[in-house]
Amino acid sequence: MFHVKHRVIIIGSGPAGYTAAIYLGRAGFNPLVITGALAPGGQLVNTTEVENFPGFPEGILGPELMDRMREQAERFGAEFLPADVESVEALPQHDGHPQYRLTTSDDETLETSAVIVATGSNVRKLGVPGEEELSGHGVSYCATCDGFFFKDKPIVVVGGGDSAFEEALFLTRFGSSVTLIHRRDSFRASQIMVERAKADPKLTLVTNTVVTAITSDEPSPTVADATSSVNSDAQSGKAPAIKTAGVSLNIGSGIGLTKPGTETADKPAIKLPGLGGNALGGGLLSGLSKQPQKHVTGVTLRNTVTGEESTLDCNAVFVAIGHTPATDFVADVVERDADGYITVKGGSTVTSAPGIFAAGDCVDRTYRQAISAAGMGCRAALDAQSYLE
Ligand SMILES: Cc1cc2nc3c(=O)[nH]c(=O)nc-3n(C[C@H](O)[C@H](O)[C@H](O)COP(=O)(O)OP(=O)(O)OC[C@H]3O[C@@H](n4cnc5c(N)ncnc54)[C@H](O)[C@@H]3O)c2cc1C
Incomplete structure (x- = not known):
């Protein structure tokens, strides 16, 4: 005492x-x-x-x-x-x-x-499988601190406010692509930030979607355990491709067909479970981890409107939900x-x-x-x- x-x-x-x-x-x-x-x-x-x-x-x-x-x-x-x-x-x-x-x-x-x-x-954390154990190994809460570690890697940002947009825009300096995932169909961020993001060729906005798990090159967490509180939506034009058997669909208002295999490195494919698809952006994390054997390889997503599940390859997940x-x-x-x-x-x-x-x-x-x-x-x-x- x-x-x-x-x-x-x-x-x-x-x-x-x-x-x-x-x-x-x-x-x-x-x-x-x-x-x-x-x-x-x-x-x-x-x-x-x-x-x-x-x-x-x-x-x-x-x-x-x-x-x-x-x-x-x-x-x-x-x-x-x-x-x-x-x-x-x-x-x-x-x-x-x-x-x-x-x-x-x-x-x-x-x-x-x-x-x-x-x-x-x-x-604030997502509370999804994979988040805790991959924190510091590809899961980050600070773009200024960790963006540098993901040069030329596909990056996911979760959130829909000004901070999430700021982080996403900042991360385009490093990542081969940045996909911002948001649970609602509209953003809390200011209009000017949203416009800036839409104009950035490296940035894709995905709406009405939640991250349900973060996967790694170690045994992946199960989607069944997922308890995400975060969602996302897709914007037309720049949306990532969902791979289905035979064709790729763009999520968003203007659904478009693209030939399979035409995804580009800066727009990785979102894949439906079990349907395969190309895994872009693999490779070891450059610096965050002292144990390079364990790193983020992707996220599992669920569309909050259709309930459809998909996966997205990435090497970093920046959580920016406050x-x-x-x-x-x-x-x-x-x-x-x-x-x-x-x-x-x-x-x-x-x-x-x-x-x-x-x-x-x-x-x-x-x-x-x-x-x-x-x-x-x-x-x-x-x-x-x-x-x-
Ligand atoms: C994963 C991660 C990585 C980061 N990496 C970097 C980086 O590389 N570079 C960088 O500059 N910044 C980084 N940051 C940000 C940096 O850690 C913070 O900006 C900084 O730690 C804030 O310092 P602080 O002293 O204000 O508070 P904190 O570091 O948050 O410390 C607050 C302390 O207060 C204690 N506390 C809270 N409530 C109570 C209470 N009621 N009674 C008694 N004690 C209490 C807590 O236990 C804690 O010890 C990172 C942050 C995170 C989460």
């Missing part, structure tokens, strides 16, 4: 939380980091190579990067508590300063003068936006509650990178420091 009163408590142990701890530790504040019960180290402990964090020209494994950050914070006197914070409550002011009481998942209560919330966000900021526990004390992101004043980390600061992916819906979270953690530490002094 911790009975020591820390003047500042950091909630969350991703790049934002650890960076704040390094700065506050060096400034002599002896911060307490409440790391989270299940995932100390944050989102990067779930990935393999991180190639875009400055200072590691050869790249570094995500878990190793987070271990190093923790060691650095520990070196300057940070303490760690492996628990979740379940609530933050404002107490009567002490010496004219607000005080806060934090209650953890172990029913521990901690009182403090300043809090840095750095609890990140959780990616993030959920981990901020519910703090909803009573700080203002959040409609999606649950904590709102801060201007370019600072100052929240609506005096003495509570917020940093990283629980605030930032735009950049969502380890380095931007770390930068914001630094700013939160400096904001907290000047508040406490």
Whole structure:
């Protein structure tokens, strides 16, 4: 049990939380980091190579990067508590300063003068067979992070909002083709994004369709177990071909016939189970995996209107169906936006509650990178420091 009163408590142990701890530790504040019960180290402990964090020209494994950050914070006197914070409550002011009481998942209560919330966000998952085990081996939730690994490979993006379109358009720089799969017949994304996507020769939009499984070159998950919450639709003209016995049909409003075998590398064939078809875009993943024997080879799809099942060859699946900021526990004390992101004043980390600061992916819906979270953690530490002094 911790009975020591820390003047500042950091909630969350991703790049934002650890960076704040390094700065506050060096400034002599002896911060307490409440790391989270299940995932100390944050989102990067779930990935393999991180190639875009400055200072590691050869790249570094995500878990190793987070271990190093923790060691650095520990070196300057940070303490760690492996628990979740379940609530933050404002107490009567002490010496004219607000005080806060934090209650953890172990029913521990901690009182403090300043809090840095750095609890990140959780990616929304498809929940389909193959997704978990292929995460980091072709399944990704971040195009900026992983697009580079799929040069000249067929890529699938799942989602229908602006983020999905942004990711899909970005990925056309790398992939031999990008197929965006969306469960409804219309997109939430802005019209301009949709128009841009339609004009891109590498990008195919597939509507009224859900991914029901992600397959690999290891024993494939069964479609019977599929519980996808995502669907897709097809646009006329640029739609991928469904292979049937003898002819290929284009999905979408203007159904057209193409001769079998005329699919191009940038428009791989969607194949109906059991009917064969050419498997385009095979080949090993170039970099995501330390275990190259296991990689994504395709997705199984179901049309939400007809119920028809098909498969699509690809080497990467980027899931872009949204993030959920981990901020519910703090909803009573700080203002959040409609999606649950904590709102801060201007370019600072100052929240609506005096003495509570917020940093990283629980605030930032735009950049969502380890380095931007770390930068914001630094700013939160400096904001907290000047508040406490
Ligand atoms: C698979 C994957 C790969 C990625 N690859 C890259 C990459 O290569 N390069 C890159 O720059 N970015 C990458 N990112 C993005 C990057 O990981 C995030 O932008 C970054 O981790 C955000 O840092 P953060 O500190 O804000 O939050 P997070 O890393 O999300 O950490 C939040 C922490 O808060 C804890 N927490 C949550 N709720 C509570 C609570 N109630 N009480 C206590 N603790 C709590 C969590 O357990 C976690 O430890 C990747 C993300 C994913 C998912």
